[in-house]
Amino acid sequence: MKMKLLATLGAAVLAVGLAAGPALAQQKTSGFKLMMTPKWTGFPYFELTGEGAKAAATELGDTLIYAGADHAEVSLQVETLQNFVTQKPDGIILAAIDGNAVAPVLKQARAKGIVVGTYDADAAVAGRDMFVNQLSYEQAARVMLDAALIDAPEGGEIAFIAASPTSPNHVAHMKIMTELSKTEAKYKVFSVVDTQYAGDDDAKSYDVAVNLMQAHPKLKVIISSSAVSAPAAARAIEATGHVGKVWATGFALPSAIKRYLENGSQKAFAFWDPWELGYVAAYAVHQKLAGKFDPKEGAVLDVPKAGKFKTFKDAEVVYGKPLIFTKETVGKYNF
């Protein structure tokens, strides 16, 4: 069986080599089978990461299958990953719902020689070969404060809405933003007055935003790392007649906040390009499979169409290209 497989593989490589002309490569460099699962399917953000990954796979001569459950439930994600492993892919790309719960099945995949890359949300380090991180925590903190400066150049009181006190990236963002507001000249105009939690829930975020505005009459900016809470805060500001007095910012999909930017009730929100994030994640896994990229600290991933990305500790490849949307630029984005 193994011999037969090798023979077929050899013949395929030979055929490709003969057809393409150049000398035969020692290692397989193309035609990989990649499988990708987001936290859940159907959400525009994740669909775009899937499209980006598919585009990379097509360019590189790989096939990519994108599948997953329609709601973020970890047991379904593990089932999807188990099904992936059964289908013997070369690489798996995922955004983990619970980084620890997916670790057993990912370790099993890696033991079979499958290259595992996470993006958007990481899995336990032992479960994956690399993590393509959209923004480092500090980048995220800085870009949100920069957006807040566009809203309120004169500074003032700011308050945070996070998902929960245990949501790792939100908590890290808030910590760094608080520090920056005390230490860095540019951001010293801000003072943090409150932190509330809304569990990535639209209605709760709205209520929390209303409460924040009542509790802090001098509040200037509400900042949230949650792409659910930030638009909800914008809606609350408009509905309670605080337009021009209080601003909302943070991470939000352009489609969710376009309205507020265009009608002038808000000035700036931040995000990154999910399409390109997916593109880079698939590119990174491909390069690792092809033996052209080893995600060690300091290694650089060269993606001709997107840029060069540096690798940090624990195989964390930082994509790190934040975007700020304003009234002028928001129309350019279709997600």
Place this chain on the structure above:
Amino acid sequence: MSTSAKRQLPLWEMALVVAILAAGAWSSTLSPYYLSVDQLFGSTRAFIIPGLLALGLAVVVSLGEIDISLASIIAVGTVALSKLSAAGVPFAVAAPIVVAIGALCGAFNGLLVAKWRLPSLAVTLGTMGAFRGLAFIAGSEVGYTDFDDVYLWLGSDYVFGGVVPVSLILFALAAAGVWFLMHRTGYGRRCFSIGLNPDAAWFAGVDVVGVKIRAYALAGALAGAAALVWVGQYGSARGDNADGSILFVVTAVVLGGMDINGGRGTLSGVVLALFLLGTIRNGLGLANVGGPTQTVVLGGLLVAGVLRPAAAAAIARLSRPAKTREARAQGE
């Protein structure tokens, strides 16, 4: 129970068996990876946790009641197990404690439903949130992963040449136990009689309150056992464990032929329905069919399960009009 009902139920189970075989054949055409012993046994792990919940729910449904808080009891169980693990308690001691905590949560539901005669849907909707909130407060979203290997064995290991999951054996034992309880003991008969007519059962001397509380406690205990499997399978305990799995559980129970109004149904039907749903999900999953399609299929089967008794009755009326109605009236 009327003779027509007796004849009707095995027929449904036969239909489920045929459907499982058909789904298996269909799955093998969907994916070349489907037909392998490792894969087939391995895939059962995906529905053992909802399966344990379905066994307990079937008992509750036989009474004409419902319990949608079971998935939240799993979260209470996993978080409790994580605390016991952190305290260095041996698994042999921790496991029964977690099952007992599950039983207590269930008994609390049962007390509210039976003693204070509150509607079970409202009660368990409330405790669904309350139990999960409790799990979140105690366990947090970050969760606990530092489990000893002994804690993981039940949910992660395989026996018989590394093919059969340990959890599948646990499920088989639980299914056999609940089947025996419901179809071979007086307790099971009392459950079905309460489901058919609680007042008649009470007049006949059945301790309706006690039977109900015990049924809810059993369902809770099985959810506690499911929590043990969860920890083994995923190695992670946190407040959002098993959130959102209740649709699958209710579908299995209803599709298995349990009358949602109580009084009728078999445990073998529920187990067969679990295998049918598992086979369909396994096949669709290996064919990389998207989540929304799977949810539609699941919802469709739930509706089919609910419509089944009505459809069967309609067909019976058409074929033997007067006689059947008489027989049913006498039977009830």
